[in-house]
Amino acid sequence: MRRRKLFLALAAILVTGISLLLYHVSSSPGLVATEKQPVTLKIAAEDYGYPSPYTFYPRGPGYIRMSLLFDTLVWKDQKGVIPWLSERYEVSKDGREWVFYLHPGVKWHDGQPLTAEDVKFTFEYIRSHPHPWYSREINIIESIEAINAQQVRLTLKTPYAPFLTNIAATIPIIPKHIWQTVSDPMKFTDPTAVIGSGPFKLVKYDKAASLYIYEANPQYFKGRVKIGRLVFTWPGQPLLAFQNGEVDAFNPDADQVAVLKGGKNVKIIEGSGFWIFRLMFNLAQHPFDQLEFRQAVAYALNLPEIVSRATHGGATPGNPGYLSPELGEWYNPRVATYPYDPEKARNLLTGLGYTQIGPDGIRRAPDGKRLSFELLTFQQGQDGEIVKNMLAAVGIDVRIKAMEKGAHDQLIDSGQYQMALNGHGGIGGDPVFLNQLIKPLTAVKDNPTLYNNPEYIRLARQQTAMIDKNERRQAVFKMQEILANDLPTIPLYYRKMYFAYRPDKLDGWFYTPGGIAIGIPTEFNKLVFIEPR
Incomplete structure (x- = not known):
C-alpha cells in the first residue's frame, strides 16, 4: 500500500514538472512552443x-x-x-x-x-x-x-x-x-x-482612435482563418510606422513605393487603375449647363501634367468616355478627346461672351462679374491648386474649398457645390456603374446636379437587361461616346493601387x-x- 502511494506521489510530481516545463517553453521569448501562436496582423x-x-x-x-x-x-x-x-x-x-x-x-x-x-x-x-x-x-x-x-x-x-x-x-x-x-x-x-457569418468577429471599435480589432472565427465554414487577430489602426504617418514595425501593411503612394522597393521582408503589389479622380460640374447651375463652357475647361486642363505633379507617375490620364482603358473589352477607344489646348479654351470662352479680361487676368461676364467659382475638394493632395492654376491661365478664377471626406461627400450628394473634385473606386466592375451618373437611375434622388440625357438614359436602362454580351458591349460603347461628347464630368486620372506588406x-x-x-x-x-x- 505504501509503495502504491509513493508511486502515485512521484507520478503527480512528474506530471507537474512536465506541465511547468511546457508553460516555460511557451511563454519564454527565446523558446519556441510546439503549438504555433496566433498571428496578429496590423x-x-x-x-x-x-x-x-x-x-x-x-x-x-x-x-x-x-x-x-x-x-x-x-x-x-x-x-x-x-x-x-x-x-x-x-x-x-x-x-x-x-x-x-x-x-x-x-x-x-x-x-x-x-x-x-x-x-x-x-x-x-x-x-x-x-x-x-x-x-x-x-x-x-x-x-x-x-x-x-x-x-x-x-x-x-x-x-x-x-x-x-x-x-x-x-x-x-x-x-x-x-x-x-x-x-x-x-x-x-x-x-x-x-x-x-464571416471569417472574423469584431472585438473592438473605437472611432476616435480609428481602431478596429477583429478576431478569427474558429468555426468558419470555408476553412481555417490564417491569422488570429486583425487590427486596423491609423498611425498618422503610415510609411514611418511600417518602417518602424508598428504596422505590417499599408497603401503607399508612388513616391513611397520608390522608397520601399528592395527593402528586407517587404513585398509590394500593384493594382489596375480602377480608382477615378474627376472634376464634377453642377449641371443645374449656369454656366456649367453650357457644353461650350465644359469643353473650355477640358481644353484648359493638361492631364499628363496633372498626373505627373499630383501623383508623380502613380496614375494614367483620364478618358472623356469615363472608362479606364484597363477595363479591356468594355472600353471604347474611339471617343471624342480634348487634348491640352489653352488657346482653344480661350476662344470658346470668348464665344460665350466672356470677352472682357480684368487686370487680374480673370474674365468678366457681360454684366461685369468676375468668372469665379468655388471648387470643392479633399483636404489632402495638391490637385485643387493644380486645377486652379490651369484654369486661371485661361481666365477662370477658382476658390478652393477643402473638406474632410464626410463633409465633402455630403455636399456632393445634396448638390451643394459649383465644381468639385471627387475620387472613388467602382469603375472596374460591371459597366452598370455608368448608370450611376444619371438622375433617374441613381440612389441619390434629391440631387438636381446629375446628368440627364434622354438617349443615354435609354441605353442605360436597356444595357442591364441585355443577356447577349456583344449587344450589350455595343450599347456600353455608345454610352461612352455620349459621355465624351456631353462632358458632364471630366475624368482627370485613374490612380494606380499599391499595397506594401x-x-x-x-x-x-x-x-x-x-x-x-x-x-x-x-x-x-x-x-x-x-x-x-
Missing part, C-alpha cells in the same frame, strides 16, 4: 464607420471592413465569381429566375444556423430599409422564396446582366433573429449588429479582377485570410 488604415451592414461609411474601405464579418451568396477570386454562402446556383434560360443552394452547416457568430429564411429576410429587409449601396438595384427583384431550409429562389422583374456581381456578390446576408426587430438600421450600433506575417495578397462586390479596387479579398478545408 494594417494602417483610417476610420470608415461602425462595420455593420448599414452603418459603415459608404465608400469601398467601409464595405470591406463590413465584409470581414458578413458573407454574400457568391464571391470573387482571381478568376471571377465563385460560390460562397451558396455552394452552387442555377439560372433559367431567360435570366430571370435564380436558385441558390446554401452551403450546409453555416452558422452565425452566435451559433444560430444560417438558413434560406435569413436570405429571404435580408432581401426583403433591404427593400423596405433602403441603403445607398444595396438599394440601387434591389428593386429589380420581383419575389424571393425560401424553397426549404437550404434553397432560395430569387425571381427578377427582367433579366439583369450584373445580377451576380452587383447583387449576389454584394448584398451581405444578415441574421433574421437579430434584425427582424430593428426599425432604424442606421441607428443600430448594438454589438449584435455585427454578428455575421510584410510577407512573414501573411502572404498571398492580390487585387481582385473587376474589384470586390460592385467593383471596389482593393487588395482586401477575404480569401487571403482563409486556408480552405
